[in-house]
Amino acid sequence: DGGITQSPKYLFRKEGQNVTLSCEQNLNHDAMYWYRQDPGQGLRLIYYSQIVNDFQKGDIAEGYSVSREKKESFPLTVTSAQKNPTAFYLCASRGYTYYGYTFGSGTRLTVV
Amino acid sequence: GQNIDQPTEMTATEGAIVQINCTYQTSGFNGLFWYQQHAGEAPTFLSYNVLDGLEEKGRFSSFLSRSKGYSYLLLKELQMKDSASYLCAVMDSNYQLIWGAGTKLIIKP
Numbered sequence: 001d002g003g004i005t006q007s008p009k010y011l012f013r014k015e016g017q018n019v020t021l022s023c024e025q026n027l028n029h030d031a032m033y034w035y036r037q038d039p040g041q042g043l044r045l046i047y048y049s050q051i052v053n054d055f056q057k058g059d060i061a062e063g064y065s066v067s068r069e070k071k072e073s074f075p076l077t078v079t080s081a082q083k084n085p086t087a088f089y090l091c092a093s094r095g096y097t098y099y100g101y102t103f104g105s106g107t108r109l110t111v112v
Numbered sequence: 113g114q115n116i117d118q119p120t121e122m123t124a125t126e127g128a129i130v131q132i133n134c135t136y137q138t139s140g141f142n143g144l145f146w147y148q149q150h151a152g153e154a155p156t157f158l159s160y161n162v163l164d165g166l167e168e169k170g171r172f173s174s175f176l177s178r179s180k181g182y183s184y185l186l187l188k189e190l191q192m193k194d195s196a197s198y199l200c201a202v203m204d205s206n207y208q209l210i211w212g213a214g215t216k217l218i219i220k221p
Contacts, residue, residue, distance in 0.1 A: 031207075041213060042199065042212055044211075045208070048208070090154055094207075101157075103154035103156075104154060105153070108152070
């Protein structure tokens with residue numbers, strides 16, 4: 001079955017450490033997105049990519065980086081420059097036959 | 113600017129009907145979505161409206177008025193499992209989803 005896989009489900013980061021969140025899809029979708037969600041809040045866009053080797057900053061890109069070397073993969077790195085990284089991170093993709101987004105199951109990142 | 117407003121929290125009784133409203137102001141419009149999100153989980157798709165009117169899907173219905181920038185999600189015969197957050201999102205002229213903050217729905221027995 002096609003879908004989006006995010007890993008790991010839970011991730012703990014020490015202060016000053018970079019961590020990378022994985023997002024892989026086998027839906028053949030061109031567009032992929034990373035969102036951050038804080039408790040009781042809506043989704044805020046970090047980065048998005050509409051095609052391989054191209055990506056754009058969203059509303060809260062500072063302290064994050066991404067790459068899109070393959071259509072299937074859109075990893076997110078949370079750098080030490082992100083001062084408050086504890087949050088729920090969601091990856092999504094969108095195809096062109098249906099406008100809705102398909103979401104991964106999310107990664108909960110905690111700074112320890 | 114782009115803005116989507118929905119109530120922060122609502123409470124309803126099991127077996128009853130509840131209506132969750134959403135108003136929006138966006139640059140362009142390519143449809144309005146409703147998603148359901150249980151705590152700690154990813155959002156799941158409920159409905160999509162691009163034309164004015166009511167779309168019914170089982171116990172859930174969604175209404176859109178583009179001229180008023182208004183939508184609602186109607187949930188009938190509420191069940192305890194309907195306790196969740198309901199997210200309203202509008203697809204803008206760049207085909208990006210603009211999200212509301214979500215409405216937390218609490219169902220009481």
